[in-house]
Amino acid sequence: LVRLHWRFSGLMFGLIISGLLLVAVLSWNSRLLKRAHGDLKHTTDDLQRTAVDLASANGAVASANSELRAQNKLLVVKEDALRAQNGLFDAALNNMSQGLCMFDEAMRAIVFNTRFKSLFNVPSAADPELLASQAPIQSLREAAPELARQIEENMRGGGTASFEAEGRDGRVIAAVQQPMPDGGWVATFEDVTEQRRAQARIAHMARHDGLTNLPNRYAFRERIQEALDAPHAGGMLAVMCLDLDHFKEVNDTLGHPTGDALLCAAGDRLAACVRDTDMVARIGGDEFAILQFAVATPDDADRLGGRIIEAMHKPFQIEGEIVYATASLGIALSPLHGDDPDVLMKSADLALYAAKSDGRRTYRFFESEMGERLTSRHAMERDLRQALAARQFQLHYQPVVQLSTMTITGFEALLRWTHPEQGSIPPSKFIPIAEDAGLITEIGRWVLQEACADAAEWPAELKVSVNLSAAQFATGDIEADVVAALRGAKLGPDRLVVEITESLLLSDNKGTLDTLHRLKGLGIDIAMDDFGTGYSSLSYLRKYPFDKIKIDRAFVSQAGRGKESAAIIQTIVQLGNSLGMTTVAEGIETEQDLEMLLAVSCPEGQGYLFSRPVPRDQVFDLVRAYQSKASKVA
Structure with a gap:
């Protein structure tokens, strides 16, 4: 029992010790657990804080990622825009009308466009191969060496400059x-060949x-x-103004294309008359001017003037047609007649007016009195415009006599103008002015009406002859005027004779021929006035419907002085x-x-031997006087 007691006591003591140890261990473990729990709590807190930080970091990362995506999209857009911009830049660069090239200091190409390549025949290698090479500048030197020389020379000066030169192929760059x-340096190049040609054409046209x-x-x-400013010891300077006679009639009857062709032919003919050192110009309309240099004496200008008039007197061949266009010429000399261009041209123009007033087809030198005559001419033109309305015109009548019986067969109506201040003015003085002023159509219409009205009161066997101007055919409706005059006077067409001169026939116009045939068809007689003074009268007689030929007074007046004129008259009568x-x-x-005239059997005649032109109220007295003479002879 003691042993058992001691064993039991020992066991109990062991248990107590073990319990104490266990308690100690548990207490220590508890402390460890508490510490671990505290650490865990701290760790949990840290983790919670870390989780919050991580969440915040994740948000920041997400935001950053979102921003990066946005930036990436923006970069893509910018890249596309840049690519498009580069495309536009390339398109603009390569579609420039000018060539462009940028070179570094070693004359290597940095940038150039397609136009530059085509302008200077740059080799067709790929652009990257040509960049940083001297192939472009070498092409420039070969295609336009003078331009390349100027550019390279200017590089040493370092300033902005412009150049222009002709390349080997004739183009101007x-x-x-x-x-x-x-x-x-950078340069632009442009082909300005057509521009320079256009500028040259414009300068030429000016x-x-x-x-x-x-x-x-x-x-x-x-x-x-x-010429006036230059020192010249070669003599005087002659300025000449030339005007084509009756050009307007040619233009109106044959048309403007033929008129233009005539002007060109006249210019060529004038150029053939002068020396290479002289000058021929067209200064407007049908007016030309000639500048003759080194005129030793006025005779030099006189000879040239005569040569020009003679050359212009010859017929022109225009588009297969024969056209006659004579000229009048005025001449002024420097320093005799002035030392200013405007004064000389005005003086030559005054001399031209004098030549036209003297019957055209001639030339005149300037005279100081010509200015006064031109002023007088302008005054007469002004008065002419008022004369018709003021009833200052009258008709006088000269008898046409049958030479074998000395009886009057008709009268020629002749226009007279009684000026309120100057008195009677001869037709030879005012008719050319009326033609030039465009008044002859209206005056001619009045003459037709008055002549037909007067003739209606005469004996039925008497005819009336009326002169028609070429200007009336060109600017008016002559057929309508004639018909209206006949109807207004109730005069038969067989009692009217219209007289025309060869100047009307110079253009050989079909319209004139048709008009004369229509007048002839009405029963009106057609007479050629001043026969023998023109160009090709025989061809006119064959082509035009003439009933009468009026021999010019020049042949009659000279017939008594020589056999030639009498022979011509006899030939015309026989013809x-x-x-x-x-x-x-x-x-x-x-x-x-x-x-x-009786000896050559000329049928009719008129002249002062029989009677001067008389006013209308003396016609019956004249008719009765000749009837009385005829009855006495019978």
């Missing part, structure tokens, strides 16, 4: 060169006539000034007989003239 800060290609008034005046045309001799003033 303009370049603008601009230096760059790094020592290189100084030349567009139709004839002759120098114009501006160039002509400029050349006169240069008229063979063609069935009545011949009328004009300008019979002496018994000798009458005897000669």
Whole structure:
């Protein structure tokens, strides 16, 4: 039992010790657990804080990722925009009308466009292979060496410059060169060939006539000034103004194309008359000007003037048609007649007016009195415009006599003008002015009406002859005027004779021929006035429907002084007989003239020997006087 007690006590003590140890262990473990729990709690707190930080970091990362995605999208957009911008830049660069090239200081190409390549035949290698090479500048040197030389020379100066030079192929290239800060340079190149040609054409057009290609008034005046300013020991300077006679009639009857062709032919003919050192210009309309240099004496200008008039007197061949266009010429000399271009041209123009007033087809030198005559001419033109309304015109009548019986067969109506201040003015003085002023159509219409009205009161066997101007055919309706005059006077068409001169026939116009045939068809007689003074009268007689031929007074007046004129008159009379045309001799003033005409069997005549033109109220007295003479002879 003791042993058991001690064993039990020992066991109990062991248990107690073990319990104590266990308690100690548990207490220590508890402390460890508490500490671990505290650490765990701290760790949990840390983890919670870390989780919050991680959540915050995740939010920041997500935001950053979102921002990166946005930035990436923006970069993509910018890249696309840049790519599009580069495309536009390339398109703009390569579609420039100018060539562009940028070079570094070693003359290597940095940038160039397609136009530059085509301008200077740059090799067709790929652009990257050509960049940083000297192939482009070498092509420039080969295609346009002078332009390349100027550009390279200017590089040493370093400033902006413009150049223009002709290439080997004849093209004109303009370049603008601009230096760059790094020592290189950029230049633009443009083919200005057509521009320069256009500028040259414009400059030529500004100084030349567009139709004839002759120098114009501006160039002509400029050349006169240069000649006057230049020291010259070669003599005087002759300025000439030329006007085509009756050009308007040619233009109106044959049409403007034929008129233009005539102007060109006239310019060529004038150019053939002068020396290479002289000048021919067209200064407007049908007016030309000639500048003759080194005129030793006025005779030199006189000879040229005569040569020009003679050349212009010859017929022109225009588009297969023969056209006649004579000319009048005025001449002024420097320094005799002035030392200013405007003064010389005005003086030559005054001389031209004098030549036209003297019957045209001639030339005149300037005289100081011509200015007064021109003023007088202008005053007469002004008065002419008022004369018709003021009833200052009258008709006088000269009898046409049958030479074999000395009986009157009719009268020629002749226009007279009684000026309120100057009195009677002869037709030879005012008719040309009326034609030039465009008044002749209206005046001619009045003459027709008055002549037909007067003739209606005469005996039925008497006819009335009326002169028609070429201007009336060109600017008016002559057929309508004639018909209206006949109807208004109740005069039969068989009692009217219309007289025309060869000047009307110069253009050989079909319209004129048709008009004359229509007048002839009405029963009106057609007479050719002043036969023998024109160009090709025989061809006219064959082509036109003439009933009468009126021999010019020049042949009649000279017939008594020589056999030639009498022979011509006899030939004309025989020609008229063979063609069935009545011949009328004009300008019979002496018994000798009458005897000669009777000897060659000329049927009719008129002149001062029979009667001067008389007013209308003396016609019946004249008719009765001749009837009395005829009855006495019978």
